[in-house]
Amino acid sequence: MYGNNTVTEVSWVKASLLPSLFLGACFLVGMPGNGLVVWTVLTKFPQRSFTINVILNLALADLMVMLTAPFWIYYFLNSWVFGNVMCRLLIYLVYLTVYASIFFITLMSLHRFAVVVLPFASQMWRRPHVVCRMLLAVWLLAGVFACPTLISASTKNKVGECTDDMYFSDEHRLAVNVLEILFAFVIPLSILSICYSCMMRRIRTLRRCKEMKTGKLVAAVVGAFFVCWLPYHILNLVIISALLLKYSQPEKAKALLETTEALKNLHGSVCFLSSVLNPILYAFAARSFRGGLRETNFAKLFAKMQEDTEQKLTREGTASVQAL
Secondary structure: OOHHHHHHHHHHHHHHHHHHHHHHHHHHHHHHHHHHHHHHHHHHHHOOOOOHHHHHHHHHHHHHHHHOOOHHHHHHHOOHHHHHHHHHHHHHHHHHHHHHHHHHHHHHHHHHHHHHHOOOOHHHHOOOOHHHHHHHHHHHHHHHHOHHHHHHOOOOOEOOOOOOOOOOHHHHHHEEEHHHHHHHHHHHHHHHHHHHHHHHHHHHHHOOHHHHHHHHHHHHHHHHHHHHHHHHHHHHHHHHHHHHHHOOHHHHHHHHHHHHHHOOHHHHHHHHHHHHHHHHHHHHHHHHHHOOEEEHHHHHHHHHHHHHHHHHHHHHHHHHHHHH
């Protein structure tokens, strides 16, 4: 009996307490950090460059996902008492912000690619109506990709539970996981790898490397996002492998699925870390302005980013026109 109680207590710590503590820390840091970013951009930049607009939308997405954290903390420590509709809505909101974040990060990197490699063509990024359409398209696309969770998310017809793994069949679950790993990780990572490879070649030919400080910050944001989400997608690969092995090696498949189920709460909580890191990265980048997480330092950093991008577009665009 004592041994069973010990095992139960250890399981509760891993499945409930640790994810709750981690989520709580993310919430306490992520809410004020991203709130400061949103406040700074909205109040200090009535006219915003493309990069600053993307930073604003990234911060809004991070704030949205942070708002769901208290619900998950309560769920991990107690049980789900908010109903089936709320379960579906919150899970949809999490996936919406995840897809929006990766699409915005990809778009921001494509913009840097255009500025460095295709400066003349990148002049279109300055047009306000083009920027608005791109940002709106990202949110709509993210909403579409998050739609499968409205079907798979459920309280399992069981009081006290909320999950996003209600599938009609193994084939349905396999399709959802493959779709997620392709469009939320593999394809964006492939696009970004190609873009940054081309940019690195171009950067080596530039005399003024100081102009690439904005690009380094963007690269840090991209890298942090992929590092945070790597464990999640590794677990997705394990689930896909288990589903493919279910008929040929059922015992091995069952063991793999049980492992992923045990780690579900913990690895899901770690994903929230990506919504905390961006303001911290901005704070480190703003150290040259003598301070940390302060509105004035963030404003100076974003103003510098906007200035660098505008100067680069103007200079390279003029040079391209003269070359023609």
